[in-house]
Amino acid sequence: SKFEVAKVDNWKNPIQEVTLGATSGDGGSRKSTVTIGGENALPYYFDAEMPHRNYVTMDVFDMPIGMAKAVKGNYEDVINDPAEWAKKVVRDFNADMVTIHLISTDPLINDTPAKEAAKVVEDVLQAVDVPIVIGGSGNPEKDPEVLERAAEVAEGERVLLASASLNLDYERIAKAAMDYGHNVLSWTQLEINAQKELNRKLMKQCNVPRERIVMDPTTAALGYGLDYAYTNMERIRLAGLMGDDELTFPMSSGTTNAWGAREAWMVSSPLNQDSDWGPREYRGPIWEIVTGLALSLAGNDMFMMMHPTSVQVLKEITQTLYG
Amino acid sequence: MKINSPLEAYKFLPATNCGECGEATCMAFAAHLIDRSHKLTDCKPILEAKFKKKYEELDALLAPEIREVEIGVGDKIVKIGGDDVLYRHKLTFFNQTAYAYDVTDSMDEKDLVERVKYVQDFKKFYVGNFLTVDMVAVRCTSKDPAKFAAAVKKVVETTDLPIILCSFDPAVLKAGLEVSKDRNPLLYAANKDNWKEVGELALEYDVPVTLFAPDDLDMLKTLAKTFAEMGTEKLVLDPGTFPTGKQLKQTLTNFLKVRRAGIDGDREIAYPIMAVPFTAWMAHDDPVSASYWETVVASVFTIKYGDIMILHSTEPYAMLPELHIRDTIYTDPRKPVTVDPGMYKVGEPTADSPVLVTTNFALTYYTVESDIASNKIDCFLWAIDTDGIGVEAAVAGGQLTAEKIKKGIEDSGFDLKKDTSHNTVVIPGLAARLQGDVEDATGANVMVGPADSGRIPGWMEKNWPPQKK
Ligand code: B12
Ligand code: SF4
Structure with a gap:
């Protein structure tokens, strides 16, 4: 018998394309840019060609932070130098982009002034020529100021500012992005309606053009809520494809969250009834890979990651499925 | 339906x-x-x-759109298929992917028994239950029916887990069936060359059978139709699992097509699908890379429509993520994520035992409870009503407060001063900032526990009983 199957007929609305980074021709200094989005179907589906592959941006921090042992081993030599750290992930670990997290700005950590943090951004921009993402500390009072300063020193580079969220003054983040030519990461916590609301506010209230919005609907680790994160993303992507214009944006995942799962970092199971968990240096990276891989199948475009092996394998599988 | x-x-x-x-x-x-x-x-x-x-x-x-097929007998019976939707949020996925780990008839008997036992006993605690794997696939690498029968017999004697009999040679399959026919094994596989003989075996022994047509959906459908006409719908479809490159992408395409056609109402192809991530071992030489890639392929096809699969790596770093990604995909999205708020006794607590508080988010509660119980710590544990939010998010969002903790303890009729000898409450490390408030609200001593409940045992050794002030 002849096997036949129809293509999906109600995926009519393409996902918005967003370009990260700007070359000298566009007023920046990046050697290359990254474009995500543009899908007309779920990822890797035969219904429509996927226009862009998935990309990985690797995490760099502006101060030494607590990391799982398996992760830390890779960064000991650069932990005090964000510029060297950025170079290392691009040169040695094949990162497509770099995320500089300005966590030392948190008043509860070092309270580094915004101005000083902006200096680190300049260093990173000097050190690498790939597009960058700039993250705050997550402190809702301090982040707007930190990201404004960072946006200013990165003027024209079309970075991704992370993040605008409903619990801080997102208007300031949006304005900084518009004033200095950047993109905005619209971050909500596992709630499709909140994601619509924030996207709407960014578009209508802050006049951010569609081609400057990326969404982060939140990543929960494998075994720690990935079921919500996966389905949340899948629903968002399906709604976008079927015509919900408030959700047709490419997505980004904080895949590094996978390292929060105890299975990724603990030496052995705290439960004596469990079978042996085996060596953690192998468990951790695969935890990050499977977390990211699941989300890639739900429609996630871009991954923020930490372990070099995880990056390598996730890239290999997503590019294989991309074709 | x-x-x-x-x-x-x-x-x-x-x-x-x-x-x-x-x-x-x-x-x-x-x-x-x-x-x-x-x-x-x-x-x-x-x-x-x-x-x-x-x-x-x-x-x-x-009746579900995708037929349900049973393999094995008794308690350990495995059901696969039975799905009605393409996306889990539309309802839920039924009958989680069955994971079978392989043994071969060329293995040393002792190794074979050991491996089967390892697979059978592998377990990982998670949210109130143990995650376990399901089946043993016996592969014929000797080409010898007698050897195969001996290996199958050994497996049958060693475990109640359902079995897959793997060979394209009908004589080998028959030999295996003879020693496992009471166990309703799955045959693997009928293909375009042997379908007649294998089909007859499936009917004669009344067992489920896998149809194998690598990257040929027309052939797969033809086989399925033929078998249905011969009189059996206990079928599993294997469109081939190619481990790398364009062919791996094509494998995904085939899975998507078969499942979509089935859910859309093409009864002739509406059967459970088999993936064989085992093929990763043909693409990678070193065991770590092979295990990693096998886990990656297994994850892809657990998420996208594989109902049963044959796997090789039994490394914990392969099995643990496999078990968890399967649980992720097959957890019913409609199920409540909370436990009833209130006091739970873990073990046999006395007035000297610690009082611990956590939230009523099921994931949090069961994690904490099992960490304590498995280490034989007797204690009183409160699931504070946080509307089912975990510790960190509940502190950030205001569902876990000093008042809530006070009320939670009082509502259980528990009096910290009278019912304990120490008047002390232990709060989660991630709720450290509530310490002062809880002291004020309850009048008790408040100790801040570790950030991860897995570290409670070590913490107790150092900090319990509390020093008298
Ligand atoms: C899933 C999640 C959510 C879900 C929560 C779903 C749910 N049912 O809980 C949702 C989307 C609702 C959510 C919302 C918010 N979240 Co949230 N969320 C997460 C996420 C991704 C995972 C949390 C989780 O489930 N952990 C697993 C559980 C099992 O952990 P746990 O409950 O803490 O339990 C462990 C320990 O606390 C300890 N433990 C537990 N009990 C006990 C008891 C004792 C005695 C001891 C010793 C130890 C102990 O052991 C357990 C096992 O390890 C984290 C980020 C991350 N990756 O960790 C952010 C995170 C927790 N969220 C955060 C925030 C800010 C929020 C919001 C306030 C955001 C907002 N402005 O809307 C809201 C608050 C909403 C509300 N409370 O109403 C922040 C918290 C930052 C902070 N430290 O204050 C985090 C860390 C993200 C971040 N980096 O910004 N979130
Ligand atoms: S009430 Fe229930 S058991 Fe009685 S007839 Fe109706 S469906 Fe059947």
């Missing part, structure tokens, strides 16, 4: 509202048929002779 509203199902029910099914009305029961939380046979009246026709009609309408 062919209907999607309770009203359509209601039309076939006896309409007496007798309540025997445990629901107050037939209409309420009909709603549960549609969301698949009750079975039609739970309505005893409809089983009576006079409703026979209605029963049969409704039963056919309610």
Whole structure:
């Protein structure tokens, strides 16, 4: 018998394309840019060609932070130098982009002034020529100021500012992005309606053009809520494809969250009834890979990651499925 | 299923509202048929002779789009297939992917028994239960029916887990069947060359059978149709799992196509699908890379429509993520994520035992509870009503507060001063910032525990009993 199957007929609305980074021709200094989005179907589906592959941006921090042992081993030599750290992930670990997290700005950590943090951004921009993402500390009072300063020193580079969220003054983040030519990461916590609301506010209230919005609907680790994160993303992507214009944006995942799962970092199971968990240096990276891989199948475009092996394998599988 | 509203199902029910099914009305029961939380046979009246026709009609309408196939017998029986939707949020996925780990008939007997036992006993605690794997696949690498039969026999003697018999040689399969026929094994596989003989075996022994047509969906469908005409619908489809490159992408395409066609109503291809991530071992030489890639392929096809799979790596770093990604995908998105708020006794606590607080988010509660119980720590544990939010998010969002903790303890009729010798409460490390407030609210000593409950045992050793002030 002849096997036949129809293509999906109600995926009519393409996902918005967003370009990260700007070359000298566009007023920046990046050697290359990254474009995500543009899908007309779920990822890797035969219904429509996927226009862009998935990309990985690797995490760099502006101060030494607590990391799982398996992760830390890779960064000991650069932990005090964000510029060297950025170079290392691009040169040695094949990162497509770099995320500089300005966590030392948190008043509860070092309270580094915004101005000083902006200096680190300049260093990173000097050190690498790939597009960058700039993250705050997550402190809702301090982040707007930190990201404004960072946006200013990165003027024209079309970075991704992370993040605008409903619990801080997102208007300031949006304005900084518009004033200095950047993109905005619209971050909500596992709630499709909140994601619509924030996207709407960014578009209508802050006049951010569609081609400057990326969404982060939140990543929960494998075994720690990935079921919500996966389905949340899948629903968002399906709604976008079927015509919900408030959700047709490419997505980004904080895949590094996978390292929060105890299975990724603990030496052995705290439960004596469990079978042996085996060596953690192998468990951790695969935890990050499977977390990211699941989300890639739900429609996630871009991954923020930490372990070099995880990056390598996730890239290999997503590019294989991309074709 | 062919209907999607309770009203359509209601039309076939006896309409007496007798309540025997445990629901107050037939209409309420009909709603549960549609969301698949009750079975039609739970309505005893409809089983009576006079409703026979209605029963049969409704039963056919309610049948899942993808046929359900059973492998094995008894407690460990595995059911696969039975799905009605393409996305888990539309309902839920039923019958989680069955994981079979391989052994071969060329293995040393001792190694074989050891491996089977390892697979059978592998377990990982998670949210109140143990995650385990399901099956053993016996592969014939000797080409010798007698050797194969001996290996199958050994497996049958060693475990109750369901079995897959793997060979393309009908004589080998028959030899395996002879020693495992009471166990309802799955045959692997019939293909375009051996389908006649293997089909006859499947019918003769009345066992499920896998149809294998690598990257040829026309052939797969032809085989399925032929087998249905021969008289069996206990079928599993294997469109081939290619481990790398364009062919791996094509494998995904095939899986997507077969499942979509099945859910869309093409009965001829609406059977469970098999993936064989084992093929990763053909693409990678070193065991770590092979295990990693196998886990990656297994994850892809656990998420996208694989109902059963044959795997090789039994490294914990392969099995643990496999178990968890399967749980992720097959967890019913409608199930409550909370436990009842209140006091739980872990072990046999006395007045000297610690008082711990956590939240009523099921994931949090069960994690904490199992960390304590498995280390034989006796204690009182409170699940504070945080609307089912975990510790960190609840502190950030205001659902876990000093007042809530005070109220939670008091509502259980527990008096920290009278019922304990220490008047002390231990709060989670991630709720450290509530320490002062909880002290003020309860008048008790408040100790801050570790950030991860897995570290409670070590923490207790150092900090319990609390030093008298
Ligand atoms: C899933 C999640 C959510 C879900 C929560 C779903 C749910 N049912 O809980 C949702 C989307 C609702 C959510 C919302 C918010 N979240 Co949230 N969320 C997460 C996420 C991704 C995972 C949390 C989780 O489930 N952990 C697993 C559980 C099992 O951990 P746990 O409950 O803490 O339990 C462990 C320990 O606490 C300890 N433990 C537990 N009990 C006990 C008891 C004792 C005695 C001891 C010793 C130890 C102990 O052991 C457990 C096992 O390890 C984290 C980020 C991350 N990756 O960790 C952010 C995170 C927790 N969220 C955060 C925030 C800010 C929020 C919001 C306030 C955001 C907002 N402005 O809307 C809201 C608050 C909403 C509300 N409370 O109403 C922040 C918290 C930052 C902070 N430290 O204050 C985090 C860390 C993200 C971040 N980096 O910004 N979130
Ligand atoms: S048992 Fe049957 S007849 Fe009785 S209430 Fe339930 S559905 Fe109706």
